[in-house]
Amino acid sequence: MRGTCSLFCAWSLLFLTEVCAQAQRRPTFTCGGNITGDSGVIGSQGYPGVYPPNAKCVWRITVPEGKVVVLSFRSIDLENDNLCRYDYVDVHSGHAGGQRLGRFCGTFKPGALVSMGNKMLLQMVSDANTAGSGFLAVFSAAHPHERGEQYCGGRLDRPSGTFKTPNWPEKDYPAGVTCSWHIVAPKNQIIEVKFEKFDVERDNYCRYDHVSIFNGAEINDAKRIGKYCGDSPPAPVFSDGNQLLVQFLSDLSLTADGFIGHYKFRPKQFSITTMPPTTTTQPVTTRPILITGTVITAVTREGSMYATVSILNVYKEGSLAIQQAGKTMSTKIIILCKKCPFIRRGLTYVFMGQVEEDGRGKIAPQHFVMAVKAKNQKGLNVLKNKRC
Template sequence: SPGKGTSHPPLCPPGIKCGGVLSAPSGNFSSPNFPGLYPYETECTWLIVVAEGSSVLLSFNHFELEYHAACAYDYLQVYNGATRDRGNLLGTFCGRSPPPPFSSAWHVMAVVFRSDRHVAKHGFAAAYRKDACGGQLTGLSGEITSPRYPESYPNDAECRWSIVGAGGGGPLTLVFADFQVEGGQGCGFDYVALFDGPTAAAPRLGRYCGSTRPPRTVSSARHLLILFKSDFNIGGRGFKAHFYSAGECQEVFTTIKGNFSSPRYPNFYPNNLKCQWSIHLPPGYRVKVFFLDMELEGRSSLTGGCDYDHLAAFDGGAENGSLLGRWCGRESPVPVMSHSNQLLLVLHTDRNTAKRGFSIAYVGGK
């Protein structure tokens, strides 16, 4: 939903070079006066913008800020996107522990540095580069596509996506929405390989090619590696896949009654989510869903529809089932009843403007 959100101009003492837009394919930036002590009462915002379709890979090679347990004094924040929106916040950092490498979910990333009026340290030095292929992904959910998707992927490509699930370390689920990769005996030419861990030394979960979508894959822990390789000729459309971090963002319920809520509820949910809750009861039962609380981003002022963040309910176990309802804003939906023994709820959130989310209870009846 472009055009939403507000920009925050950087505050800076006169004469201090601070923040700005970084649009080269790669570059470096650092706190004011680095490697000297940074000034007091400074706020700098760097907006990193690379080519559309790429992501930003950000790393820190020096990091030393005033320490506080909650990083309330001096801090550095990394945002997934242009707006300083709580749902986009990847992390707040201080002290001497450098932030991990970050890969953005799209082609824009923002970095904010803030110092208070006491205690200055040497600050930080960071490097970024455009990453058209692969990267380190963190979070509750996300989307991965082959280079240039849906156009034909390049020859001689090798991409590695290392996914680390968020929160409590539950397993990751990977679902392919589209798949067309050059086929061949044993997938020896172009292929996608999945590994149950952070590196290719981990147990292999599968190796796929051709035009049949790979099966839904679940890792045993919070790490999953996706490797894509293409040879010197014959390409294809490539692939699009979604990953979900189990627990908060994807759950399957089989008990006769239960309840669940959006990730981080009642705090703001993250942006760039696609979460699924599937209720699967014994044959003969129907599912009734009650909405206890709901606050999502509101309707579009242009279309009047739930075009930004929304929650949808589908009859059956998949999104191609009949739509039972689609909600956003501060609506109080009436209870919804399935026609079968299965019901699917899907939460989509876009790149900005997060809210409290929802709390839901369900019960099975005959």
């Protein structure tokens, strides 16, 4: 009996020693911090215990120069909400003012996220009511051209290459991700982008899932070449200079097959000398717009007015690019009409014009702008059903 007791006591002591050793090996996660190195693990405060309420934690990751940060979530368990309004994790490329790569909540695990440089920022926010164990993620440093097929976004600087949505072509792209590909050519060249296959959630205004292409290296509405969604591949796109930014965004609802695109560096003269000539036998397609909206911003540059308009009603939308934040929809309009009334912030107008190739509204000299009055409404409803 004494031998049995001694054996049991020895086994218990060994078990407790192993438990203590495992507890010591388990990392303790705190609220935020600055993290450097080639790889590492990040967890929400107290993970895998329930994360605290009313917290805002920021982690800044830095990997060696010349590399990009690759982040993968191993576990995520936050309060669920379709718009991630309460508890969420934001991931940004860079440390300050960088492009947001995604906002995540619930138990949805996105594909691997890639920064555009050697820095990445994570921010976790919780409200007064918490639910779940938070998140656990791992990061590693990678060469921009060795990211692997599962990654999304990054810098592309080879003479030609391919970019695609996560999971292509095996299954639909995931919800809730943002991918940004920064394509950089030599200074004496431009960039051509073509989409081989394209299937992104359809919407008349591309408000939900969409691809945007910008001249330069940053998100800038004034430099946007186009905004695309639906199942028809966009026409080939040529940059003005030696840099392009291709951004893909999916919201937290419907998804689709995704896309595969190809880029190629070209001589600066390529887009002029090698594009097939346009033919005058093809009918000219006009894309009229007729909207009413309240002016949010209005800036005059080089004799033209650049306005942001909060949309009240859309009567003819053409292919107007419309941004949506919550229930508010807005669009960009350039006013070239010299005889149109001078628009002012906070006032509401009727805008009738056409859509440019980049989806921005244009009010040319033959179009018009008019302050909205109640008596105009009946006439507008008639115009809605007439051809411009």
